[in-house]
Amino acid sequence: MRADIAGAKRIVIKVGSSSLTTIDGGLDESRLIALTDAIAAHRAGGREVVLVSSGAIAAGLEPVGLRRRPRDLATQQAAAGVGQSLLMAAYTRALGRYDLVPSQVLLSADDLIRRTRYKNAQRAIDRLLTLGTLPIVNENDAVATEEIRFGDNDRLAALVAHLSHADALVLLSDVDALYTGPPNLETSSRIDHVAGPDDLGGVAIGGVGTAGTGTGGMATKVDAALMVTDSGIPAVLTSADRVAEVLAGDSVGTSFSVTHRRRGTRLLWLRHLAKTFGSVTIDDGAEAAVRSRGTSLLAAGVVGVDGEFEAGDPVEIRNLRGETVARGMTNFSSAELPMMFGLTTEELGTRLGSDYRKEVIHRNDLVLTHVSERS
Numbered sequence: 001m002r003a004d005i006a007g008a009k010r011i012v013i014k015v016g017s018s019s020l021t022t023i024d025g026g027l028d029e030s031r032l033i034a035l036t037d038a039i040a041a042h043r044a045g046g047r048e049v050v051l052v053s054s055g056a057i058a059a060g061l062e063p064v065g066l067r068r069r070p071r072d073l074a075t076q077q078a079a080a081g082v083g084q085s086l087l088m089a090a091y092t093r094a095l096g097r098y099d100l101v102p103s104q105v106l107l108s109a110d111d112l113i114r115r116t117r118y119k120n121a122q123r124a125i126d127r128l129l130t131l132g133t134l135p136i137v138n139e140n141d142a143v144a145t146e147e148i149r150f151g152d153n154d155r156l157a158a159l160v161a162h163l164s165h166a167d168a169l170v171l172l173s174d175v176d177a178l179y180t181g182p183p184n185l186e187t188s189s190r191i192d193h194v195a196g197p198d199d200l201g202g203v204a205i206g207g208v209g210t211a212g213t214g215t216g217g218m219a220t221k222v223d224a225a226l227m228v229t230d231s232g233i234p235a236v237l238t239s240a241d242r243v244a245e246v247l248a249g250d251s252v253g254t255s256f257s258v259t260h261r262r263r264g265t266r267l268l269w270l271r272h273l274a275k276t277f278g279s280v281t282i283d284d285g286a287e288a289a290v291r292s293r294g295t296s297l298l299a300a301g302v303v304g305v306d307g308e309f310e311a312g313d314p315v316e317i318r319n320l321r322g323e324t325v326a327r328g329m330t331n332f333s334s335a336e337l338p339m340m341f342g343l344t345t346e347e348l349g350t351r352l353g354s355d356y357r358k359e360v361i362h363r364n365d366l367v368l369t370h371v372s373e374r375s
Contacts, residue, residue: 004234006249008167010129013039014052014157014224015172019240020087021058027086031240033094035172038244039134040098048129050164052137052157053091059083084138091136103133106140109269112159118265125164154224155272161228162265169228169235170246171221176239178205178222178254194256197226225256227272232262267367270327274314278307278334279324280360287319290326291368296359297328299340299348309334317361326368328361 005011015035021027039049057069057076060083070076084106091102105125111117128135137160139153154171161169181188181204194200205219225235238246238253245252263271282290286301297317309315310333317326332340340348340356349357 002236002246002249002251002255005168005170005236005246005255008047010048010050010164010166011042011168011170011247012050012052012157012161012164012166013170013172013243014153015054015240016153016174017054017058018174019172020053020055026062026083027055027059027090029090029094032090035240035243036091036094036098036100038247040095040100041244042247043100043134050125050129050135050137050160050166052153052160053087054138054153055087056080056084056138059086059090087138088136095134101133102136103128105135105137107137107156107160108140112163112265112269118163122163125160129164152220154220155227158224158227158272159265159268161233162231162262162268166233169225169233170243171224171235171237172240172243173218173221173237174239175218176242176253178203178218178237180204191254192251194225194254196229196257196259223272226259227268229256229258230260230263230271231268232258232260234258263367266365270314270329270365271367271369274327276316276327277309277313278305279316279318280305280330280337281318281320282325284320287325290317290366294363296363297326297361297366298345299337299343299360300345302337302341302360304341305334305337307334311336315361317366324369326366328366330361331358332356332360 020031020035039051043049057079060079060081061067061069063082063086064079066075066079070079088102088104095102105121105128107121111121125135125137137156139156157169157171160166175183177190178194179188179190191199191203200222205222221237225237228235235256236246236253237256242252280297280302281304282297282301283303286297289295289301290297303320307315309330311331312329314327315330316324317328319325337360339352340360343351345357345359
């Protein structure tokens with residue numbers, strides 16, 4: 001497993017705010033230099049690296065006179081606007097010692113869930129790597145809104161790993177691995193390897209650390225690791241000060257095995273990140289068709305609707321026992337669906353018009369979520 005990391009031709013590395021900054025002093029350039037030293041050594045072996053770096057908001061706190069990460073969006077955006085330039089300037093100085101040129105890539109959720117923007121972002125990163133630069137990716141915090149954002153750069157890193165066709169993902173934190181409980185307790189032990197989500201049953205996964213500059217904590221890092229392994233990419237979680245060891249394939253941190261072949265980015269987002277606006281309930285026949293045969297969801301199998309949503313919104317698909325078996329992007333609103341229950345596609349066209357002669361959710365916009373999902 002760790003040999004996959006050491007041998008990866010293209011790797012995405014994510015580093016969090018707590019590994020680069022302090023609440024009192026802004027950017028800690030010694031930490032940033034140590035990180036870039038390891039990256040430069042890895043690249044010298046002919047490997048490609050994409051760095052997903054948090055730290056813009058944290059770096060901007062001290063210059064604008066803030067002592068803690070602000071809660072309101074406008075102040076976060078202001079801090080990011082100041083801090084992003086400071087962060088990139090620090091990376092430019094550190095990488096310049098190796099004649100490496102950093103390239104800034106600021107992404108929003110829309111850039112990765114809309115196909116045209118996704119392809120553009122993919123081309124941009126590929127070209128930057130071809131030109132020999134080090135792409136440094138961050139969420140575009142200065143303009144991001146609460147409604148459409150990644151929530152944390154751990155999840156962004158998972159999507160960038162998929163976007164860039166990376167061979168592996170390394171998630172760096174201020175904790176050296178995932179533990180069975182709080183790392184400071186003697187009763188907690190390091191988890192060396194996670195073969196799948198079932199291995200995490202009973203594990204107490206912590207939240208945000210004590211540094212006060214990050215947002216995600218261990219929970220989002222585990223989520224990101226499970227997200228990429230669910231799409232065919234191995235992952236390792238460890239601390240920033242052990243990055244050189246993990247890139248060398250040493251047995252540090254916690255490794256995560258691949259659990260599924262690669263998925264489309266749209267389905268990856270839909271399965272793990274999309275905010276759902278309601279649900280549709282389906283009968284047993286429709287559940288079997290969707291889960292076992294990979295078909296689209298037709299109105300004939302829909303028996304209920306909950307919540308308010310519009311056409312194009314993500315919704316949950318529930319069976320008669322109330323279990324969520326899938327997620328999908330609906331072609332109809334919650335107001336339209338009740339008059340469509342039980343009707344065949346032909347009946348929909350005859351009674352309601354040609355615009356209704358289509359699937360409730362097309363199979364290309366549907367992803368299974370139940371534990372017994374087909375591999």
